[in-house]
Amino acid sequence: MKKRIICKNASLGYEDGIVTENLDFTVNSGDYLCILGENGSGKSTLIKALLGLKSAVSGEIIWEGLSARDIGYLPQQTPVQRDFPASVREIVLSGCLAKCGFRPFYNKTEKKLAEDNMKKLHIDHLADHCYRELSGGQQQRVLLARALCATSEMLLLDEPVTALDPKAQADLYALIHDLNRSGITIIMVSHDISSALKYATHILHIAKKQLFFGTVNDYINSKSGIDFIETEGQ
Amino acid sequence: MLEKLQYYFEFPIVRYALIVGLLVSLCSSLLGVTLVLKRFSFIGDGLSHVAFGAMAVATVTGITRQMLIILPITVISAVLILRTGRNTKIRGDASTAMISVGALAIGYMLINMFSKSANVAGDVCSTLFGSTSILSLQKKEVILCIVLSMIVLCIFVLFYNKIFAVTFDENFSKATGINADIYNLIIAVITAIIIVLAMSLVGSLLISALIIFPSITAMRIFRSFKSVIICSAITAVFCAGTGFLISLLCGTPVGATIVTVNIFVFFVFCIISGFSGTKK
Numbered sequence: 001m002k003k004r005i006i007c008k009n010a011s012l013g014y015e016d017g018i019v020t021e022n023l024d025f026t027v028n029s030g031d032y033l034c035i036l037g038e039n040g041s042g043k044s045t046l047i048k049a050l051l052g053l054k055s056a057v058s059g060e061i062i063w064e065g066l067s068a069r070d071i072g073y074l075p076q077q078t079p080v081q082r083d084f085p086a087s088v089r090e091i092v093l094s095g096c097l098a099k100c101g102f103r104p105f106y107n108k109t110e111k112k113l114a115e116d117n118m119k120k121l122h123i124d125h126l127a128d129h130c131y132r133e134l135s136g137g138q139q140q141r142v143l144l145a146r147a148l149c150a151t152s153e154m155l156l157l158d159e160p161v162t163a164l165d166p167k168a169q170a171d172l173y174a175l176i177h178d179l180n181r182s183g184i185t186i187i188m189v190s191h192d193i194s195s196a197l198k199y200a201t202h203i204l205h206i207a208k209k210q211l212f213f214g215t216v217n218d219y220i221n222s223k224s225g226i227d228f229i230e231t232e233g234q
Numbered sequence: 235m236l237e238k239l240q241y242y243f244e245f246p247i248v249r250y251a252l253i254v255g256l257l258v259s260l261c262s263s264l265l266g267v268t269l270v271l272k273r274f275s276f277i278g279d280g281l282s283h284v285a286f287g288a289m290a291v292a293t294v295t296g297i298t299r300q301m302l303i304i305l306p307i308t309v310i311s312a313v314l315i316l317r318t319g320r321n322t323k324i325r326g327d328a329s330t331a332m333i334s335v336g337a338l339a340i341g342y343m344l345i346n347m348f349s350k351s352a353n354v355a356g357d358v359c360s361t362l363f364g365s366t367s368i369l370s371l372q373k374k375e376v377i378l379c380i381v382l383s384m385i386v387l388c389i390f391v392l393f394y395n396k397i398f399a400v401t402f403d404e405n406f407s408k409a410t411g412i413n414a415d416i417y418n419l420i421i422a423v424i425t426a427i428i429i430v431l432a433m434s435l436v437g438s439l440l441i442s443a444l445i446i447f448p449s450i451t452a453m454r455i456f457r458s459f460k461s462v463i464i465c466s467a468i469t470a471v472f473c474a475g476t477g478f479l480i481s482l483l484c485g486t487p488v489g490a491t492i493v494t495v496n497i498f499v500f501f502v503f504c505i506i507s508g509f510s511g512t513k514k
Contacts, residue, residue: 085456085457
């Protein structure tokens with residue numbers, strides 16, 4: 001069965017108002033979708049809705065052939081995490097938790113999965129290090145490894161390169177690109193239009209409402225695309 | 235000195251008090267790590283005042299089995315406080331402060347108005363600071379305390395990985411299909427149980443110290459979640475044991491002595507971490 005997320009004319013918001021509306025798009029298995037927009041355009045709200053943490057005010061968001069267990073998530077860092085005493089291994093392993101169900105402890109398969117994902121993201125030598133002492137780029141890799149433990153289908157990334165230096169940004173983009181080529185669907189919220197155009201297959205541009213959805217090539221030639229690319233100084 | 239201790243330990247009451255003291259410290263230190271990391275330290279403080287209010291109600295109504303009133307009221311308040319934490323109308327910290335100070339005031343007023351005891355001030359003081367009540371424990375209460383502590387320990391071990399995940403990143407847990415709300419509820423309920431247990435040990439004003447100090451102490455030096463938990467547990471048991479012995483020998487109040495030992499160990503760890511920090 002085809003795995004995809006369909007968003008049908010959805011409006012999202014809180015009790016006191018709509019944040020973004022008229023969202024109409026489909027994410028197919030294997031896509032690399034970049035969600036672009038200014039601050040306050042509803043990107044983070046959209047991510048919450050796609051994760052199922054928040055329901056649409058109107059319209060609907062349908063997961064076809066997907067469940068919460070198939071989705072990995074790379075959230076923005078919270079203040080709690082910045083001084084959290086935890087080793088890299090503990091954090092990566094916690095990504096396997098949903099696979100445990102009612103079983104209280106991790107089994108060998110899950111521990112192996114965690115080790116494999118740490119190797120994949122080149123952080124296996126950091127396994128016993130403390131999370132809060134790592135660099136920003138390394139921390140993002142740890143969280144990415146955790147997300148990979150949770151899924152091999154789809155990753156949602158919420159501004160993963162913010163606060164990283166240019167080298168770490170480039171590394172992380174390359175890594176995410178590799179993951180996408182290995183068959184994992186990527187949905188990424190981003191400020192960074194040049195990388196979005198370079199790596200993504202599809203673009204969703206929102207600003208209180210949907211401005212554009214389609215492939216990267218169509219976006220470059222669309223009106224909102226041209227405007228946005230100009231204002232971002234490309 | 236040893237003879238003096240030996241003499242004291244011939245009384246079952248002293249042995250009971252030590253057992254309860256060690257168990258309560260152990261449980262509160264385990265949970266303390268989670269509460270401190272989740273920025274919920276204040277909940278311990280709030281709930282202990284609620285427990286004090288509940289105790290006042292129990293005293294006034296003259297019910298002999300006070301636990302039957304205190305435990306449910308505290309558990310319900312724990313759940314309510316966690317709920318209102320998410321309510322945007324009254325901020326979480328403000329609502330906790332309201333509940334906690336409110337319970338304290340009403341509790342004190344009730345005791346003052348209706349208490350038949352001649353020494354009201356003494357009663358209130360011992361509830362707040364637990365000065366004597368730990369040495370007046372009945373065998374039944376000790377057994378109840380042991381059972382409840384064992385339940386708390388089992389829950390903590392069985393849900394250890396889930397508690398870690400929910401503490402570290404609630405949104406990620408929810409997004410990957412883990413029912414984070416249930417685990418938050420479990421944390422709230424066992425916090426309430428521990429606070430009610432700890433009330434007889436250190437009194438309701440000092441409970442937060444048992445919850446917060448061992449975990450903060452452990453975090454000064456250790457860097458993985460598991461080592462922090464283990465160190466916190468060992469520190470708590472050590473401080474409770476030492477504090478208890480000191481209070482027996484010197485005749486100081488039990489609760490306050492244990493907390494003082496905790497503070498001392500905290501500063502020792504601070505100094506150690508300062509030295510190891512400069513090496514890097």
